[in-house]
Amino acid sequence: RASSVAVVVVVASSASRRRRSPRGVGGALRLRSLPPRATMTDDEEREELEEEVSPNPATTMDDPSSEPLLPETDATWQGVVRRVSDGVVVIKTTGVRAFDTESAGSAYATGFVVDKARGVVLTNRHVCRPGPVTAEAVFQNREEVPLRALYSDPVHDFAFMRFDPSLVKFQKVTDVPLAPDGAAVGLEVRIVGNDSGEKLSILSATLARLDRDAPKYGSKGYNDFNTFYIQAASGTKGGSSGSPVVDVNGRAVALNAGSKTKGSAAYYLPLHRVKRALDLLRDACPANPGDAEWRAPIIPRGTTQTTFQYRGFDECRRLGVSIETEAVLRAAQGVDGTGALVVNDTVPGGPGEGVLVVGDVLVKMDGVVVVDFVTLESILDDNVGRTLACVVERGGVAKTVEILVGDLHAITPSRMLEIAGGVVNALSYQQARNFQLPCGGVYVAEPGYVLGVANVPKHAILTSLGNTPTPDLDAFAAAYAKLKEGDRVPVSYFVHAERHR
Known part of the structure; x- marks a missing residue:
């Protein structure tokens, strides 16, 4: 079942460590805690959808010399779009470490303000990323404010980030209200966001289905499930993830999540569970907060x-x-x-x-x-x-x-172990479901130097180190902490494709 290989554990001096690893983690054991949030996707090409996992020419902000124009529609839609656009932001994110299903990297996407008093922005889970992330929000007048991750759902493709409202000096910020029951077949909508990296694009569509299966992104990364998706032919592309899907009353009836790479079909997440999470988040986070007043929101999530x-x-x-x-x-x-x-x-x-x-x-x-x-x-x-x-x-x-009924947050990893440029974390529910394995094993998010020299691939599950079983992250950290400079020890692992070998 497991493959054993020899691995040289390099616990080098500070000088050699600087040569081999700019981050200085060549053997230093660093068990880091992450904010209580959820998990996300892989850097390989999606089977069905296009999503913002790395920057590309289509999603690079070019700082155009003129503001994008609103489409020529009737006066009602024009007013709605102008009002909603005051609450729509471009999100620039950088994942600083590989974690779970995601590699380190940068991307552009969209979000929109759902509570201006608290500075809460709604976007997609795959935009917020599951691991350490730095982010900025760019308003329509080009004001930029830092964003901090607040909550990511462990399963569904939505997340909340926040900014300090006092840092926005000149932009008139508006809330976009959520109306999950407003979605209906035949409803005419507008998707307002950073489509194709254009800062502000307005796409029109008519909702065609409310009961589509959750789209399949791939076999080694994040996939949404246990929910319907809404489908329409809006032709959204990279950069539009996290855009509000609004009706003629200016209410968000869905959250844009992805689209087919070939064709015009686009997929939107319904907002019923999003609205519940926002209501609970408001109870945990006071209006006009300073950092010291905020606490981690408690949003119960059950699972079988x-x-x-x-x-x-x-x-x-x-x-x-x-x-x-x-x-x-x-x-x-x-x-x-x-x-x-x-x-x-x-x-x-x-x-x-x-x-x-x-x-x-x-x-x-x-x-x-x-x-x-x-x-x-x-x-x-x-x-x-x-x-x-x-x-x-x-x-x-x-x-x-x-x-x-189990606790979904308990099987969502929130810690990682850095090893010579590599990252391991507990096997998440997302990947356990993909690989048909129990949650909690030691998962290689990025091999780095030491594991890479031993030919341990990304997505591998580590089962022992130095002949010491490593059923979970704590056991692996304890086994690694016993190693000395120059130790040569076996590491046992398997990949999901050969788990029955």
Whole structure:
């Protein structure tokens, strides 16, 4: 199962350490704590979507000599766009270390102000990044203010950053209100943001679907799941991630997240869970705060480490759903209901393993008929640490099972260990789900010098160091701390593609 290789652990003098590693981490054990936030994506090409993972000519700010013009639309839309643009910012981010699914690098994207008194900006999770990040917000009058990461959701593609409102001297800042229930098929919308690095672009679209599956980004990085996405043909491109999707009343009905690289289809995140998180964040963070007054927001997130997918009733019947159960599920959804939530997979070692099986059709949880992701996540988030009764239909037979609701933040890494330019962290829920492995193993986000000389690749899972098992990050740190300069020790690892070898 594991591959063993010899590794020279270099714990060099300060002079040689400066030659080999400009950061001076050649063997120095540094266990760093990160803000209590979530995780993010890989630097390889996406299978479906284009996202801001590195700067490129299309997303480089050229400081144009003239302000971009608003499109020639009717007076109502013109007024809406002018008002919303006062709350839209260009976000310049730099990930200073590789961490989890993301490499170090810089990018341009978009965000918009959702609470001007507190200086809260909403953007995408993949913009905020999961690890250490520095960021700036650029308003439409070119005023620049520092941004700090505030909260990233562990699963869904949204994050909050904040700025000090007192630093904005001349720009008139406006809030963009969130209206998650405002999205509807046929609704005409505008996407206002830094599309293609143009600082301010206004794209028009008509919402076509509210129940699209979450897009698949790739097999080794961040993917959203357990949510619907909204689809429209707006043709958004790089730089527009984090843009508000606004209606004619100037309300954000969705958050732009990505698009197909070939074609005009774009995908927006619904705002139901975003609005809940913002309300809880406001309770934790006072208006007009100084740094000392802010505290980490407590936003409960529950999980069974199970991925559900919405499947049509015809497929549910093939899985054995009875006519009576289908009638119950249809009645709970109304005339728009077309299917049910079906178990797609469970993470090894998670609460769902052995309790739920692939193909189970979810009927009830905690006594509530569950027919959509918002209802499911509301129940999970309100019951972290509790055991709930769950009714599923399995092969035509109704079964009631007991399932523990785990803490999603507890399996989201918030620490990293730097080793001679390399970075290791605990295996996140995101990567555990991709690799079908238990959460918490020692994951190589960047090999650096020492692990690189030993040919340990990125995305590897380290299982022992110096013949000492390393089931978690603390065990690996303790084993590494015992090594001396010049020690030559074996390190055992495997990559997900050969875990059954």
